Amino acid sequence: MTLVVPGGRHTSSSAATSTRAAAHSAPEQRPTALPAWPLAGVLACYPLWWALGLGVLIFPLAAAPMLVLLLRRRAAGRPLLLPPGFAWWLLFLAAVVVSVAALGADPSGTVAEPATGRLVAVVYRLSLYASLTVLLVYAGNLTERELPRRRLVKLLGWLFVITVAGGLLGMVAGRFEFTSPVEWLLPHGIRSKGFVQSMVHPYAAQIMDLVGGEKPRPAAPWGYTNTWGNNFCLLVGWLVVAAWASRRGGVKLFAVLCLAVSIVPAIFSLNRGLWIGLGVVVGYVAARYVLMGRIWIIGAVALAAAGLVVALVATPLGDTVNARIDNGKSNGVRSFLIERAVDGFAESPLIGYGSTRNTIGGRNSITVGESSECERCGNFTVGGNGQFWQLMYAHGAAGTGAYLAFFGYGLWRFRRDRTPIGIAGSAAIVSSFSAMLWYNSLATPLVFMFLAYALLWRNEQAANRQGGQALESR
Template sequence: MTDLREGAPPPGPRSAPGHRAGQDPTGAADPGAVTAALSRPRSPRWLPLPPAWPVVGILALYPLWWALGLGVLIFPLMALPMGWWLLRNRPIQVPPGFGLWLLFLLAVLGSTIALGYQPQGTLPGTFVGRLPGVGFRVIEYASLTVLLLYVGNLPRPVLPQKKLVALLGWLFVVTVGGGVLGVFAGHWEFSSPVEMLLPQRLRSMGFIRSLVHPAAAQVMDVFGGMDIPRPAAPWGYTNTWGNNFCLLVGFFVIWAFATKRRWLAAVLLVVSVLPVVYSLNRGLWIGLAVMAVYLATRLAVQGRLWPLFGLGATTAVVGVLLAVSPLGDLVNARVEHGKSNDVRMYVTMEALRGLPESPLIGFGSTRNTSGGRNSIAVGSSSECERCGNFTLGGNGQLWQTLYAHGIIGTLAYFGFFGYGIWRFRRDRTAIGLVCSACLVVSFSAMFWYNALVTPLAFQLLAYALLWRNSDAHE
């Protein structure tokens, strides 16, 4: 899995194989190379920026954006220059199955007509009161769509496949670093510059605080009576940290193998076991198992059986490590104390119970239950924020799309990624295997992880890599 083959280069702005860029076999100027030079994203002379700078800026500098309090807000900001470049370089090519993604976006917009509706068993609210949260999701979905099209339409010399893989691999290093920070300095946090510029009324809102307040971990009572820091940096939430860890690890591995940095990969992967276990993130553990089995099976079908033996050996090593170290006690305690299971089951059943009131288009957004699991009179408070008023649609992408955007939006959303898995199934390159594994893992994560914002960004970048790596892009 060390081959980072670029795939067949498409026509137009990408240079043709078999001769130097800028020349054809007869020595004349290559129109494709000229077009590539003209369509290269440019920056002002006084501000030298690398080619494809919006994507490089988002991925390479994400720790900086997190520290500044921009975090996921960087995607809408960078969508502006990316969108402008797309408008200047029409016609815009779209990936296979893009019609399904457009249908999902239409479902997101169409479902907003139900924002004023109050399903049974939920807290009252108004159309206008729910608009800020919906507006945030609409803007982020639109921004990530621009990111997908921008990366897919960039000339390959401007953004090579290897460079994009390296950037995603770098973010895995950042994720592991943030995880280690969360384990050893779980209470570390600070006020970001963006946060300090906001009025106190906005800064005190939980949703706004989650966007602009950097923290190493989420401190949560998992076992009952004991607060435990669970790694979250730089992704805001422990669940998002676990989801991104699973989506990014494959890119780091193939980058390390392709660049002959296998010892670096081995050391970092061993170190990553610590935050993976201390995150107490069962969804992450399941996702890693799904990814390992999927990749081993794909390679075995190709006649390469060593991954199966490697999977067995890794399982044995992890088993021994858990048996002889305190990490095993922590895993056993997490399995035995599934404190969140009842809450997850409750909100899932409530979401499914309310869906028949608006099955096709959903309710436009999430809702909060009017009470708790045991009584409608129980609600959240400053002393017990998790006692009631649970969010319907907040416990997994599947439940959110169903509840907020109905059956139409759900089928379109997951149909897009499912089509991508099928459409690019014959891509046997390292990039193709890892990207398809990302899409497969997203289906296992849909039951307990919400994808917006950064997990969905990485899923769409994996889709773009598959698209650019295939003959379908020609």
């Protein structure tokens, strides 16, 4: 018997059968497989990228191969999965683009500037939002064979260890810095800008006068002290989950020691937002476990709190905390910028102004301004004191609502996930809601928010597959 194939060729049935068998036995048509290296390489080697001067720039660079690989898989006929609630995120991106129409507006009390002068910052933010969107989709489409969830959790736990190490470096060598290879390649006029320096010039800490005298506040490897504190809260849960899943006692002991040591740079960072964020994470996790009937968590939290109190009383850490509480130098600036953000939102409530704006002078005088000796003096950035205020001011109600709806929907969608990954991922997103009142999310905090979302999403996919297999076996 012969099989007629379009094109006039005749093939024996046995040959056709062997051809089909060979096709089925081929290991997952490699053109459709997603390699782990674009994501795993960025996370595992982040200290190297930081030292090279790439820092946050590595994410747009890594997004390029991710996008190519996703499109290649889609062209090969494999489905491209999108995260739950993705329509909200697309609406947010659309709001960001639409708000560019107001880029030429000069709200009252801000420095007048042509729209073209603000375009660089807008393109930078939009490129990051787009790149990290690709990262989210890529991370969610990776299979367990390509990048197991457990390995991704380990990578995030590793970055918490790096955060603690960077914090210790900032404490003991606060003025440590060096010129990176990328920085060497840039023209002097560009690399001398403060914003560019924060991306390409590696340094251990920001030197600030908050409690009397200039003191280093940990920043490595995340560029800013506030970003360091934000990432601390977003990553701490993953170290616990990774250690919890390990069968090796040494790994668990290392995690406990790392958590204990991390208290020191967390306190010396003088970062009140970090302290609040940790309280939110611990409170949320404890509440979830109590609702699951695991009352022992109350005793564990009480024991940890008692140990912290003893450490604060018996060491200079307590004096540092008291000094920071008694010296709220940044309170006036934050209040001033919040007031300006609210006023600006009232003037352009729907689409905002497309970007941040610089105030005319400071909160006490309009005569205080930027100079060649002090690039950051006087002209405070409206929208630079928290993601919420930036969204509201730059992208109006449309952008703010869509952004909050995406992450809020995720929390609701995955609320029944009681696995360690489910609780840690939800805790990271919950902490980001509190942090957005004083921290901005671009770029690395949004990376870790997206990866928490991706892990929750992949957990749901795995649960659905297991449920389907259970039904088939009945």
